[in-house]
Amino acid sequence: MVTNKLGEWAKARLMELAKEMDLRLNKYWDEEIEKNFGFNPTQKKLVHKILCHSKEHNLRSAKRARSAFVIYGYRLGKKLKKSKNQKFENMEGVWRAAEAVELVHTALLMHDDFMDGDKIRRGRPTTQEFFGEGDAHYGDTMAVNVGDAILCLGFERLLECSSDREKIQRIMKQVLRGITNTAFGQAYDVSLSKIGEITEEKVMSLHRAKTAIYTYENPLMVGGLLAGLPEDILEILSKYSVDGGIAFQLQDDVLGVYGNEEKIGKSANSDLLQGKVTLLVVKVMEMGTENQKEALLKVWGKLMAEDGDIEAAKLAIRESGAHTYSVNVARKYAAKAADTAASLRGKGLNEEAIDYLEGIARYMVEREV
Known part of the structure; x- marks a missing residue:
């Protein structure tokens, strides 16, 4: 229970932003999955599996504290009339930057879980567990590989946040x-x-x-x-x-x-x-x-x-x-x-x-x- 009123309000804003971020990330992943990279059916099937797992992993219940810091770091510089119910509009580039931060976070979590040998992340199997059923080495390899791929997707998204x-x-x-x-x-x-x-x-x-x-x-x-x-x-x-x-x-x-x-x-x-x-x-x-x-x-x-x-x-x-x-x-x-x-x-x-x-x-x- 947060006793501080400002803390309670900030918690509520964080939860609202998390909902918006989840919607945007869901759309982002659907677009990535639609691209369906691969040069033969087997490769396409594997990439599809990787992207679907990455989407599911990225969209697991989370605070989204990092993306909220992107939003409010930006808002800090905007001299707008104070409004506790402010809606964020015309901020597509900022939202893309926030998405990028969440993608990077997911990538590093995959690597972290591999290093720690964790089996569960946010109530679901970690990446090495998901891919490693019956072959632990393959699962570990995929955790590193998939994490690397999502890290690059995050950097790509970050490059799209401004034309400057x-x-x-x-x-x-x-x-x-x-x-x-x-x-x-x-x-x-x-x-x-x-x-x-x-x-x-x-x-x-x-x-x-x-x-x-x-x-x-x-x-x-x-x-x-x-x-x-x-x-x-x-x-x-x-x-x-x-x-x-x-x-x-x-x-x-x-x-x-x-x-x-x-x-x-x-x-x-x-x-x-x-x-x-x-x-x-x-x-x-x-x-x-x-x-x-x-x-x-x-x-x-x-x-x-x-x-x-x-x-x-x-x-x-x-x-x-x-x-x-x-x-x-x-x-x-x-x-x-x-x-x-x-x-x-x-x-x-x-x-x-x-x-x-x-x-x-x-x-x-x-x-x-």
């Missing part, structure tokens, strides 16, 4: 550099395999490199660059993205252990069993008793851990104070992001967009999905 070549060049450079840094962040993530070497500082660096850039900064910058926002405003958005992105990921990590599986669309045990690097884990090792540390280590990174041991580890996280600590840190970063958004007032920018950025920062640490 200089603007497109800067947007592409922003997105490509952001994805590159996200890849470096992922490499850092998978290298942090020894629990005793993981610190709070390393966790925050990881969240900044992956989530802050990829989920917040890149889409906001795309929208802001399309709107022609000045450099000083882009710098404020970058600062907002760091704090907001860290808060977002900290909440994701809490949900990854304690979330409702139907709502989060995956197992609430997988983060622990896969040895995911989180602040929860770090703080148990710093603050917990020997018994609590032992309970965590019994399941962290142990894919075959028993249910009773998993529940004991979750209890240890709570009783050690690690859960409360992580939640409080997330709220601190969310408050910093909200304050940064509020600092945009009085600069001749769109007030509705500022409201959204401030409200969504608060909502992201109260959400259940």
